[in-house]
Amino acid sequence: xxxxxTVAAVFLALGLASLPARGAEHPGKEALQxxxxxxxxxxxxxxPGTSAAFLETVHWKHASKVTNVxxxxxxxxxxxxxxxxxMCNGNDxxxxxxxxxxxxxxxxxxxxxxxxxxxxxHLSDVGSTGPEAQKAxxxxxxxxxxxxxxxxxxxxxxxxxxxxxxxRSTKAALSISKPTVKNCMVCHEAAGGGVVVKRGFSFxxxxxAHAAKGMVCVDCHKAKNHRMPTGLDPxxxxxxxxLVSCADASCHxxxxxKDADLNRHTAHIACQTCHIPRTGGAFAxxxxxxxxxxxxxxxxxxLKKEANETTPVYAWYNGTVKxxxxxxxxxxxxxxxxxxxTPFKIFQGxxxxxxxxxxxxxxxxAPPMANGDTRAGVASAARTLGMKDxxxxxxxxxxxxxxIYFGSNHLVTKTKSLSCANCHAPNGILNFKDLGYSDxxxxxxxxxxxxMKKLIExxxxxx
Amino acid sequence: xxxxxxxxxxxxxxxxxxxxxxxxxxxxxxxxxxxxxKIEIAGKDAKSATVTLKDNKTxxxxxxxxxxxxxxxxxxxxxxxxxxxxxxxxxxxxxxxVSKYFRKTAGC
Numbered sequence: 417x418x419x420x421x422t423v424a425a426v427f428l429a430l431g432l433a434s435l436p437a438r439g440a441e442h443p444g445k446e447a448l449q450x451x452x453x454x455x456x457x458x459x460x461x462x463x464p465g466t467s468a469a470f471l472e473t474v475h476w477k478h479a480s481k482v483t484n485v486x487x488x489x490x491x492x493x494x495x496x497x498x499x500x501x502x503m504c505n506g507n508d509x510x511x512x513x514x515x516x517x518x519x520x521x522x523x524x525x526x527x528x529x530x531x532x533x534x535x536x537x538h539l540s541d542v543g544s545t546g547p548e549a550q551k552a553x554x555x556x557x558x559x560x561x562x563x564x565x566x567x568x569x570x571x572x573x574x575x576x577x578x579x580x581x582x583x584r585s586t587k588a589a590l591s592i593s594k595p596t597v598k599n600c601m602v603c604h605e606a607a608g609g610g611v612v613v614k615r616g617f618s619f620x621x622x623x624x625a626h627a628a629k630g631m632v633c634v635d636c637h638k639a640k641n642h643r644m645p646t647g648l649d650p651x652x653x654x655x656x657x658x659l660v661s662c663a664d665a666s667c668h669x670x671x672x673x674k675d676a677d678l679n680r681h682t683a684h685i686a687c688q689t690c691h692i693p694r695t696g697g698a699f700a701x702x703x704x705x706x707x708x709x710x711x712x713x714x715x716x717x718x719l720k721k722e723a724n725e726t727t728p729v730y731a732w733y734n735g736t737v738k739x740x741x742x743x744x745x746x747x748x749x750x751x752x753x754x755x756x757x758t759p760f761k762i763f764q765g766x767x768x769x770x771x772x773x774x775x776x777x778x779x780x781x782a783p784p785m786a787n788g789d790t791r792a793g794v795a796s797a798a799r800t801l802g803m804k805d806x807x808x809x810x811x812x813x814x815x816x817x818x819x820i821y822f823g824s825n826h827l828v829t830k831t832k833s834l835s836c837a838n839c840h841a842p843n844g845i846l847n848f849k850d851l852g853y854s855d856x857x858x859x860x861x862x863x864x865x866x867x868m869k870k871l872i873e874x875x876x877x878x879x
Numbered sequence: 880x881x882x883x884x885x886x887x888x889x890x891x892x893x894x895x896x897x898x899x900x901x902x903x904x905x906x907x908x909x910x911x912x913x914x915x916x917k918i919e920i921a922g923k924d925a926k927s928a929t930v931t932l933k934d935n936k937t938x939x940x941x942x943x944x945x946x947x948x949x950x951x952x953x954x955x956x957x958x959x960x961x962x963x964x965x966x967x968x969x970x971x972x973x974x975x976x977v978s979k980y981f982r983k984t985a986g987c
Contacts, residue, residue, distance in 0.1 A: 532987045566957045598952065603987075610986035620949065709984070710914065710935040710964060 442592045453589035455582070456553040467550035470642045473656055475535060476553075477543045478508055480654040485737040486747075488653075495654030496530060497542050500778040501744060502765025502818040503608050503651070505703040505716070506530055508542045510780045510797035513570055513578055517786040521712040527570040527578065528785060533603035538570065538580040554582045555592075558599045562591035565602075600633040608698060609718060616697025616761050617826035618723045625691075625828045636660050636667070649823030650737045650746050650760070660825075662687045677870070686758040688824055689730065690834040693845075695761040695824045696723040703767040704815045706784045714788045728759035728824050730846055741769060741776045745821035750852040757851060760821035768794050768813035777813055836867035908979060911941065912966050920954050928954050930978075932965060943969055945978040959983060 444462055451458070456467045474480050479495030482488050497508045504511075513529030531542050540552035556563055560583070567583035597619055608614025621628040626636065637644050643656035662668045663682075671679045672687070681690075698720040706714035732748035732755035748755030768777045768791070780796035783789050791810040798806035839846045840862055848858045913932035920928035928945045945951060953959040968980035 528987075530987060562956070564957055566960065598956075602958065606983070606986035608986060610984060611982045613986055710912065 440593065442590075445590060448586055448589050453556075453584055453586045455584050456551055456555050458589065459555050460550075466642070467553050470553055471545055471549055473642045474644065474654045475642065476549075478531070478534065478654065479543065480656065482653045482655075484648070484735055485650075485653055485739050487739045493654070497654075499653065500776050501651070501820060502701065502703065502767050502776070503614055503698070503763060503820060503822075504530060505765065505767045505779045506781055506797065507778060508534070510778045510800050511782075512541075513538055513580065514782060515572070515578065516713075516782040519712045519786055524711075525786075526711075526713065528781060529570075532570070532580070533607075534580070536580070537582060538578055556583060556588045557602065558595045559592040560588040561593060561596055561598070563588050563599075595632070595634050597627070597632050609701075609716065610720070612696060612723055613698045613718065613720055615822065615826065616695045616721075616723060616726070616824075619826060623723050623827055625830050647823055647825045648733070648735045649825065650733075651744055651820050651822045653737075675870075684756055686733070686756040688759050688828075689757055690838075691828050691830070692728070692759055692824050692826070693829070693832065693834050693838075694724040694726065694827060695728045695759070696721050696725045696827070697761060697763075699726060699761075699763055701763075701765045703765065703779055704790050706788050706790060708788065713785050715785070724827055726761070727845070729762045729821065730757055730759055730851070731821065732756070732851065733758040733760075741774055742816065742818050743820075745819065757846065759824045761824045763820045763822060764817055765820070766815055766817050768810075769816045770809060771812035771814050776816075776818060777809065836871060837864075840864075840866050908968050908970055909976075910966075910968050911936070912964065912984065913941065914964050915959070915961050916940065918954050918959075918961060920951070923955055925951065925955075927951070930954075930981075932967070935964075941969075941976060943967065943976045943978045943981075945981055947978070947981070950978070950981045 447461075448458065460467055470476055474495065477493065477495070478497040479493035481490065481492070482494045483490060485494075488494055496504075499507055508529075508531040511528075511530040513527060513531050515525050516528050518525045531538070534542050535554045535557055536542075536544065536549065537552040537554070540549040544552075554568075557568060564583045564585065564587075567581045567585075569581050570578055571581060573579050601619065604615070605611050605618070606613070612618060617623065619627045619633065637646065637660060639645070640658060643658055645658035645660045646652060646655055647660050662672070663670050668687070670682070672682070673679050698718050700719040702717040705717050707717050708714050731746050732750060732752075733746035734748035734752055734754040734756075736747040738745055738747050746758065746760065767779065769775065770777055777794050778797045778801070779790065779793040780800065781793060783792035783796055791813065794813050795806045795810035798809045803809055834845070838844055841864075842862045844862065848861055849855075853861065911932070911934050913934045915930060916933050917931040918928060919930070926946065928951055930943045930945055932941050932943060933939070934941055945954070950959070959965075964984045966980075966982050966984050967978055969976045969978050971977075
């Protein structure tokens with residue numbers, strides 16, 4: 417046993433050491449040039465077992481067990497694969513990648529589906545297992561800096577099955593490294609219906625202090641065997657079980673500021689509250705009415721802003737999540753000893769609800785995308801999910817709104833971070849009343865007495 | 880005295896107007912949504928590309944110069960291709976339509 421652990425450790429060390437940082441050359445160039453690249457099988461020659469392990473991750477399964485969200489079955493897995501909420505209103509099951517019906521106006525069709533970004537070939541799709549799935553892993557879409565995205569397009573094979581193409585060229589394989597920002601953003605920047613729509617951030621030197629320092633996504637989201645650490649986000653349910661934390665000893669630690677007064681705040685105030693004062697992206701969508709585009713296909717009606725163009729909402733958050741048909745958001749309070757005041761990107765979406773159960777219904781995008789018929793999309797999704805009498809469900813469905821609090825964890829700033837008076841002035845951004853403070857406490861929290869001396873010194877330094 | 884004051888006021892107004900109008904002219908930002916009909920980029924190291932869009936509203940062809948690295952990279956690896964619909968903003972600088980914002984409208 418001891419021996420096998422040692423062997424495993426050596427393999428792990430070799431595996432980690434063999435994946436170069438950006439710019440460094442990956443070992444095995446000669447072998448790749450000589451033998452060509454044959455997908456994940458080529459990678460397996462030096463990284464045995466990696467494909468099988470990858471099939472267990474959220475990037476492949478689009479789901480995991482979820483323990484912090486109320487109302488979920490702890491034995492089941494949840495995520496993009498099967499969730500129903502109003503940013504997407506569909507999921508990998510009801511919006512499986514497919515050719516949508518022809519537009520009645522142009523006679524043209526197109527491919528669409530939530531699992532378009534899944535790193536398989538669609539024949540081996542979300543959550544698939546076994547040798548074929550292992551061979552289907554598109555390692556290069558995340559690891560190559562010279563990937564030709566003309567290859568990564570859906571098409572129909574000779575049997576009429578929808579296949580997602582991959583760039584498996586030796587050229588692309590010769591440019592592998594740890595994922596760059598580009599590799600991550602290929603999927604993550606256009607989620608939810610367009611660039612910046614879902615999460616509302618861009619990761620550039622202009623918009624994020626970490627990017628300005630030359631950091632890339634995986635510097636914070638340091639994967640362990642392809643399991644990606646993430647933050648606690650009320651709307652990001654699936655997780656590989658690893659957490660990103662600013663307070664990681666190798667990053668900012670528990671006392672990140674020189675000023676002890678600021679460090680005292682970290683017990684009750686999330687780092688993001690001061691250091692991510694803005695957000696962006698879509699703030700409202702209507703899935704019951706779709707708008708026709710220039711190509712004559714339809715898309716959900718969406719209101720959106722650029723990164724840093726909207727302001728967050730603030731709430732106590734202890735990492736657990738309230739989950740109802742009309743609200744998904746943070747749970748927490750001043751009193752529970754675990755919560756911190758945290759900023760969130762607020763989003764509201766309109767969709768159809770089941771007239772009988774009051775539950776939010778999902779929508780297959782194929783029918784409304786072709787002709788704008790959103791109730792046909794509800795009927796199709798109900799059919800896919802095995803609901804009784806799908807046509808009736810769709811006919812009687814009731815439009816309604818759901819509010820979602822998204823985690824606001826990017827657009828980090830040092831120079832534009834909030835200062836004392838941004839919160840501790842009577843017109844500060846925090847609504848202390850809503851956050852559970854008494855009038856007497858609010859009086860004490862909003863007096864210049866708290867910060868006058870400090871800010872006067874700073875003012876002198878600045879001028 | 881009154882006349883002299885009026886003269887000074889007129890001169891001051893004139894000077895202010897001259898200063899106001901003689902500064903660098905601010906180019907107006909033009910917004911449009913259109914489909915890419917052509918991308919011309921000279922190799923992997925190119926620092927600029929010329930892109931032709933067909934304006935959805937007018938159906939006119941508009942030629943843009945794109946200089947920002949993020950968008951150029953998307954042309955180079957074909958994340959943005961001919962046929963993609965683009966939402967863009969541009970300014971006319973020295974007779975060229977210079978892109979200030981260039982985004983695919985589509986997402987998943």
